[in-house]
Amino acid sequence: MNIALVIFHADPSRGGAERYTVDLARSLARLGHEVTLLASAFADVPEGVKAVALDTDAMGRTARYVRFLDSLDLHLAGRRYDIVHAMLPVRQCDVYHPHAGIAAESMRAGHLRHRDPVRRVLAMVGTKLNRKRRRFAWVERRLLNSESPPVVLCLSDYVRSAVRRHYALPDGRLFPLFNGVDLDRFDPEKAAPRVAAMRARWNLAAGRVAALLMAQDFERKGLAQAIQALRSLDGTVSLVVVGRDRTGPYRKLAQDLGVGPRVVFAGASDDPAACYAAADFFVLPTRHDPCSLVVLEALAMGLPVISTAQNGACEIMTRGREGFVLDDPGDVAALAGAMKAMLDAERRREMSRACLALRPKLSQEAHVRRLLQAYRQAAHVHP
Secondary structure (H helix, E strand, O other), X not given: OEEEEEOOEEOHHHOHHHHHHHHHHHHHHHOOOEEEEEEOEEOOOOOOEEEEEOOOOOOOHHHHHHHHHXXXXXXXXOOOOOEEEEOOOOOOOOEEOOOOOOHHHHHHHHHHHOOOHHXXXXXXXXXXHOHHHHHHHHHHHHHHOOOXXXXXXXXXXXXXXXXXXXXXXXXXXXXXXXXXXXXXXXXXXXXXXHHHHHHXXXXXXXXXXXXXXXXXXXXXXXXXXXXXXXOOOOOOEEEEEEOOOOOHHHHHHHHHOOOHHHEEEEEOOOOHHXXXXXXXXXXXXXXXXXXXXXXXXXHHOOOOEEEEOOEHHHHHOOEOOOEEEEOOOOOHHHHHHHHHHOOOHHHHHHHHHHHXXXXXXXXXXXXXXXXXXXXXXXXXXXX
């Protein structure tokens, strides 16, 4: 098939959707498909994949997004693809893949991801005033309410329910597709030789228990709650934070709570597999995640997970077997209790074995096979 993958930035370091898109392009090309990345910028173009730069030369984020859409439409008018697979709201595509959840739900309830009432109000006002978010939602609404809407990939039941709340799409336009993991890249045995160097980079002494949080949006992913929970644990536990976001408020919080030396802000990493391998358990008390790829990667690496019922990725877990799923992302006491339970080394080993047993279900190969079914369904809908 001749497949176009649309993403604003084809840069894996920017987050899960960007990394997914580049990895997917590589997987599809290896299967013999003709793959083109359509993006405004590129940091990594896999072998055998074409790259087409779309113009975003404009002032302001909303104007750049509109310019991106105009450039995409112009390109598609002169080039025929069997499938156009978009990772963000666009004006025309065959497959729509809302990695962060649908834009309409973000407009309706995005402010609820904040626990503090004042921040909720400010976020609600900010969302209404945010021109780019409003434009995202408007473009999505036009796309999904059109006479011939695309197939929508639902990363979890959590996402499917959100789509149903906003759009009266027939069942044939909703396609369940759990995220997949490159099991060759995320292989604990292959990453093992890099563990010592990674722990040395984190300045962790032998015997310290490392709780890993990997994210790009620290507030939504619950970093403050993880730091607060750390205060309830003994001094042998360190919280390692990997990702790119503002650290100032969280450094201050850690210092104010007396756990500053036990929180390691490691920045972004180009070797997430080694990060998982060097940690003892993974923690992500997120308030909203359609299907967190980092949770699935952690599971594939045999790393026990603590996350929340607001994370679609946890649908593959059994509570208490591969880790813990918290009902309330803001319940610091429950989070602290789950983290304390992870201090039992034998329990972590049992959970690790259960995580590794999930690897066949998590494979990128199974994900791509399922995605190709969605492509065939979309091609039937849009012949």
